[in-house]
Amino acid sequence: MMSGSDESYERDLKDLRKIDRIVVEFEKSLRARERPQIEWFLSKIESRLRGPLLKELLTLEVEWNSERGLTLVPELYIRRFPEFADVLKALFENPNQSETSSSDIQIGADFQVEPSYHRTDFPRQFGKYRLNRIIGQGSFGAVYHADCAELRHAVAIKIPHRINDPKLRKRFIVEARAAKELNHPNIVKVFESELVEDEMYVACAYIDGSDLEKTIKQQRTSLKQLVRWIRDISTALAYAHSRHVIHRDIKPSNILVDQSKKIFVADFGLARKLDENSSITSTGNILGTPRYMSPEQAAGLGSLVGPASDQYSVAVILYEVLTGRPPITGKLPKLLQNIIHDKPIPPREIHSKVPEELEIICLKGLAKNPKHRYSSMDEFADELEHWLNGQEIKTVIRSAKKSKLRFLKNPTFILAMTAVAIVAVSAVAGYAILN
Numbered sequence: 001m002m003s004g005s006d007e008s009y010e011r012d013l014k015d016l017r018k019i020d021r022i023v024v025e026f027e028k029s030l031r032a033r034e035r036p037q038i039e040w041f042l043s044k045i046e047s048r049l050r051g052p053l054l055k056e057l058l059t060l061e062v063e064w065n066s067e068r069g070l071t072l073v074p075e076l077y078i079r080r081f082p083e084f085a086d087v088l089k090a091l092f093e094n095p096n097q098s099e100t101s102s103s104d105i106q107i108g109a110d111f112q113v114e115p116s117y118h119r120t121d122f123p124r125q126f127g128k129y130r131l132n133r134i135i136g137q138g139s140f141g142a143v144y145h146a147d148c149a150e151l152r153h154a155v156a157i158k159i160p161h162r163i164n165d166p167k168l169r170k171r172f173i174v175e176a177r178a179a180k181e182l183n184h185p186n187i188v189k190v191f192e193s194e195l196v197e198d199e200m201y202v203a204c205a206y207i208d209g210s211d212l213e214k215t216i217k218q219q220r221t222s223l224k225q226l227v228r229w230i231r232d233i234s235t236a237l238a239y240a241h242s243r244h245v246i247h248r249d250i251k252p253s254n255i256l257v258d259q260s261k262k263i264f265v266a267d268f269g270l271a272r273k274l275d276e277n278s279s280i281t282s283t284g285n286i287l288g289t290p291r292y293m294s295p296e297q298a299a300g301l302g303s304l305v306g307p308a309s310d311q312y313s314v315a316v317i318l319y320e321v322l323t324g325r326p327p328i329t330g331k332l333p334k335l336l337q338n339i340i341h342d343k344p345i346p347p348r349e350i351h352s353k354v355p356e357e358l359e360i361i362c363l364k365g366l367a368k369n370p371k372h373r374y375s376s377m378d379e380f381a382d383e384l385e386h387w388l389n390g391q392e393i394k395t396v397i398r399s400a401k402k403s404k405l406r407f408l409k410n411p412t413f414i415l416a417m418t419a420v421a422i423v424a425v426s427a428v429a430g431y432a433i434l435n
Contacts, residue, residue, distance in 0.1 A: 015049055016299055020337060023056045030064050039080070052300075054084050059333050127196035129157055129203065145206060154206040155191065158267075159199055169200060176202045178245050179268035186236035188256065188266040207266070209259055212317075213252035224388060226321045227358070229255075229263045231384040234314055236265045238377035241307040248305060250313035251292040252320075290335050291326055292316045295368050298336040308370035311380055315365025315373075322347040322354045327366055340368070357386075357393045364395055 022041055029036035038057050042050050058077070078085050123130050129146040136143045141160035148155055160172065176193030179202075183189070189205040212229070215221070233255060237247060247254075247268055254267045294312035296304040319327040327344030328335070344366055347354040361383045367373045374380040383393045 016340060018045060019049060019053050019056060020341070022053060023060065023337075026057050027060055030060065051084060051087055054081065055087055056333060058088070126157065126159075126201070127194075129155070131157065146203075148203075151191075155203050156188075156206045158202040158204070169195075172200055176268075181243060182240055182245060182268070184236050184239045186232045186262075186264055187240065188264045190268070204266075207256040207258050207264055209257050211253045212255035212257060212263070215257045216252070216321075223321070223355075225261070227318075227384055227388060229257070230314060230318050230321070231381050231388065232263050233265055233317075234311075234377045234381035234384065237307075237310050237314065238381060240265075240268075241310070241377055246305070246307055247310050247313075248297070249289055249292075250310055250317070251289050252317060255317075290332060290339070291328075293336070293339055294370070295340045296370060298339040304370060306370070307377060308373050311365050311373050311377055312367075312370075314377075314380065315362055318358070318362045319344065319347060319366065322358060322362060323350045325350070343368075355387065357383075357396060360395050361387070361393060 022044055026036055026038075026041050038054070038061065041057060042053060045053055074088065077088050081088060123132050125131075126144075126146070128150065129148050131144040131146050133145050134142055135145050135156060141158060144157045144159070146155050146157045173193050173195075176190060180190040180192065188207060191203045191205070193200070193202045195201075209215075210218070216226070233250075237250070240247065245268070247265065249267065250265070254265065256264045256266050258264070290298070292313040294305070294309040297309055316327055328338045328342055330338045344363070347359045347362060348356065361380070365373055365380060374383070383395060386393045
């Protein structure tokens, strides 16, 4: 008998498969140049699923027409589908989303922000901090190297683009404070998150080094060292999970390596407390970076996004370390569907020298169903530790026991062993009679 969460998981997957079948049919019609009508395809599904289906169909149609140089008029679509005006406006505000590299874009339906002007005159005062230079910047905001009279060491100040929605401003502070509660040697320490000059910020420890992605590209690093780093990342996340905080955006650019080769998990910008009753967990919100998203994140199943989702993202990094490529590929929005449905090629089929134990650990962490992954980040880290120490990993032992049990229960095996036993008994009896 399935639990409520199992039933919910199966129901959500069933809905996604319905949407996917219609999307595939629509795409075939586009390629056949049949001028398919979106309205007809929407009529093939329940009303509750028409919003998500419309997003998929419109994204395909917009991409198809753009590639052929056709002019798109958003107002015409809004007139056709007035009940989905908000969905359409959001899509047309980001017309090139499907052409963006999946490793660069960060999806976050909740973070509707207005870009603000980040000044470049340095040094300059920002509240009690003196900003010295920009460390990095992206779609969400900028990070500055800074000093503070109250502290004896440098800090990193993250200032997002201006957030106008009061609820989002409040949640930005709440989520940053969740990260502030964490105190672990492999997690970048968050000092505070406040408001200065009508701009929000997060102040955290400054790590003098580079992110994992750049480190791997710029330095020759052994496989054992890379696995040690992934083990340390896993241990840090296990600690965060024990404090009921999940990260939700694990990727190499959010992992920092300092000058002494110590590794840190950074940027808990999408972190949340597992016990929060927040709209951010509702079905339909997609948060994170697509290439490293778990299937439940890609599907927008917020209620299922938990510690196992962080584990999946770490397993993606491990897969890239082992093979030099991501486990699942594709352009948006197809990438999200691929993450939900496609199985990765086993690493040893790409590089035969990949250690078998690491392949087993990696593929278990990449299981589509969260319940089929390791029970915790601690267990994932322990398996990596066993491999580093030259010990047999527990997953292999358990798999061997299961295989042996299945073998012993196999009817063919039982018949064969019965026949062997009869022959053996007959032989012994014959030997006794002859002697």
